[in-house]
Amino acid sequence: MHLLTMLLVFLLLHSAEPRRGPRSGAAERGKAGHVRGRGRAGLNRRQTQECKEYMEAGEKYLDCQDRQLTTVMQDWPKDIHHLLLARNKIQVLRENMFSQFTQLKSLDLQQNDISMVEGGAFNGLSQLTTLLLQHNGLKTASEEALLPLPRLTYLRLYDNPWSCHCSLDSLIRMLQVPSKRNLGNYAKCVEPLLLKGQKLKKLNVDLLCDNEVDRRPDDREPGRPKPPPTKVKPEATSMCHTYMFPKPLLDCSNKSLDHIPSNLPSDIVRMDLSSNSIKHLRPKQFLLSKDLKLLNLSSNSLHQLDTAAFAGLLYLRELDLSNNSLHYFQYGVLEDLYYLRKLSLGNNPWICDYNIHYLIYWLKHHPGVFYTGLICSEPQEFRGWRVEDYVKTYNGECPKDQQTGGMDTGQGGQGGSDNDTQEVMGETTEGQDDRLPRPLQERQPKTFEIIRLT
Numbered sequence: 400m401h402l403l404t405m406l407l408v409f410l411l412l413h414s415a416e417p418r419r420g421p422r423s424g425a426a427e428r429g430k431a432g433h434v435r436g437r438g439r440a441g442l443n444r445r446q447t448q449e450c451k452e453y454m455e456a457g458e459k460y461l462d463c464q465d466r467q468l469t470t471v472m473q474d475w476p477k478d479i480h481h482l483l484l485a486r487n488k489i490q491v492l493r494e495n496m497f498s499q500f501t502q503l504k505s506l507d508l509q510q511n512d513i514s515m516v517e518g519g520a521f522n523g524l525s526q527l528t529t530l531l532l533q534h535n536g537l538k539t540a541s542e543e544a545l546l547p548l549p550r551l552t553y554l555r556l557y558d559n560p561w562s563c564h565c566s567l568d569s570l571i572r573m574l575q576v577p578s579k580r581n582l583g584n585y586a587k588c589v590e591p592l593l594l595k596g597q598k599l600k601k602l603n604v605d606l607l608c609d610n611e612v613d614r615r616p617d618d619r620e621p622g623r624p625k626p627p628p629t630k631v632k633p634e635a636t637s638m639c640h641t642y643m644f645p646k647p648l649l650d651c652s653n654k655s656l657d658h659i660p661s662n663l664p665s666d667i668v669r670m671d672l673s674s675n676s677i678k679h680l681r682p683k684q685f686l687l688s689k690d691l692k693l694l695n696l697s698s699n700s701l702h703q704l705d706t707a708a709f710a711g712l713l714y715l716r717e718l719d720l721s722n723n724s725l726h727y728f729q730y731g732v733l734e735d736l737y738y739l740r741k742l743s744l745g746n747n748p749w750i751c752d753y754n755i756h757y758l759i760y761w762l763k764h765h766p767g768v769f770y771t772g773l774i775c776s777e778p779q780e781f782r783g784w785r786v787e788d789y790v791k792t793y794n795g796e797c798p799k800d801q802q803t804g805g806m807d808t809g810q811g812g813q814g815g816s817d818n819d820t821q822e823v824m825g826e827t828t829e830g831q832d833d834r835l836p837r838p839l840q841e842r843q844p845k846t847f848e849i850i851r852l853t
């Protein structure tokens with residue numbers, strides 16, 4: 400408790416200090432180029448590979464990912480805002496290693512071999528808000544290393560082999576300060592056995608410096624809490640890689656997943672689940688991924704999408720379902736996708752029978768959706784036909800249905816000046832010559848209502 404108070408006081412004092420001078424990057428807006436990393440005295444030939452420098456939204460990025468680097472170079476520009484060092488070979492973060500980059504806002508060090516962070520490693524980074532250290536070899540670290548970072552709001556530490564012993568006490572106490580919501584989420588102890596799998600954020604810190612913890616589980620006194628059972632479900636954060644820049648991406652591609660991993664982070668904009676073995680999308684598995692704009696499920700074995708499988712994906716713009724085993728879409732499964740723009744459906748065995756009508760119906764009422772790959776594969780007589788053409792034939796054969804008037808449910812009558820609210824427009828521009836089969840017209844009552852706030 401004493402330590403905590405001191406830390407808080409320190410942080411308060413620190414953040415009250417005047418900020419450093421104005422950014423000097425603005426004048427170089429739009430400039431892109433290459434920066435040579437000169438290995439000192441030819442120390443390491445591979446480190447001379449070029450980094451990529453670019454501007455985006457007025458901020459300067461230096462992309463040095465995948466370059467076998469073991470450290471940073473003195474001749475890199477000092478006025479960068481974002482330094483991308485993912486997938487290099489850095490092992491130790493040395494004192495003052497980044498102190499020349501005084502403007503730095505984000506530092507991506509994920510997927511290196513970092514096993515040690517010296518106390519002063521982040522000295523001088525008074526503007527840093529985002530620090531990514533996931534997928535490294537850290538067993539321990541002290542809060543001291545984070546003290547020069549008064550603005551830090553986003554810290555990733557998961558997928559490191561955290562050893563939850565007394566030396567981790569100060570860091571864990573800091574992560575558990577209630578205001579530090581996005582620091583160290585998902586990071587878990589790997590040892591000792593008794594604490595294995597526990598989240599640093601949730602750990603009972605008082606146990607850490609208690610020698611009991613180091614005993615073998617059999618030696619425990621009766622009545623001591625048992626370790627929680629290890630989860631069998633794969634978790635997104637340990638299976639997949641998260642990238643923050645330029646846009647938050649969760650890359651779970653080619654990970655032999657047979658279902659959607661649990662604990663999907665909620666702040667992800669693009670999610671790549673392609674090339675896995677997922678067969679079935681159950682309801683509401685993406686419910687918390689509210690910011691998702693791109694979802695890639697191509698090259699899985701999907702054959703069933705439950706209604707509400709896409710619930711919560713209100714802002715999804717692009718959905719790739721190509722190269723799966725889909726026969727049709729179940730009624731209602733697309734209703735959550737208000738803002739969809741692009742739908743990739745190629746290389747699926749679409750069956751051109753009655754069940755396919757819902758998809759065509761939905762597409763017809765969402766003319767803003769650009770879709771590809773909708774070709775009948777069965778039955779034999781329609782193989783190779785465009786599904787739309789098949790549906791036209793079907794409708795042509797049927798006598799004109801009498802239902803055309805009954806579909807306007809009266810929602811959203813105020814016309815659509817905004818092209819994004821195509822759902823509303825779809826409801827109001829009901830064509831007179833709609834000849835859809837009866838069951839599609841007797842629609843289930845909607846469970847949601849569109850309320851336009853203008």
Ligand SMILES: *[C@@H]1O[C@H](CO)[C@@H](O)[C@H](O)[C@H]1NC(C)=O
Nearest residue numbers: 652653654655673674675698
């Ligand atoms: C997928 O992963 C396997 C091994 O896990 C690898 O051999 C293969 O090259 C990967 N494929 C792609 C397209 O990345």
Ligand SMILES: *[C@@H]1O[C@H](CO)[C@@H](O)[C@H](O)[C@H]1NC(C)=O
Nearest residue numbers: 652673674695696697717719
């Ligand atoms: C989805 O992933 C596949 C395989 O990785 C890729 O070829 C395809 O372009 C991706 N789709 C989108 C929309 O990014």
Ligand SMILES: *[C@@H]1O[C@H](CO)[C@@H](O)[C@H](O)[C@H]1NC(C)=O
Nearest residue numbers: 674675697698699700722723
């Ligand atoms: C389609 O998916 C299968 C595995 O389901 C994969 O082997 C194949 O390479 C994929 N094809 C394309 C064109 O992506």
Ligand SMILES: *[C@@H]1O[C@H](CO)[C@@H](O)[C@H](O)[C@H]1NC(C)=O
Nearest residue numbers: 766767815816817818819820
């Ligand atoms: C809607 O789209 C049409 C053409 O696609 C365009 O002419 C019109 O300006 C757009 N309206 C708005 C409000 O974006």
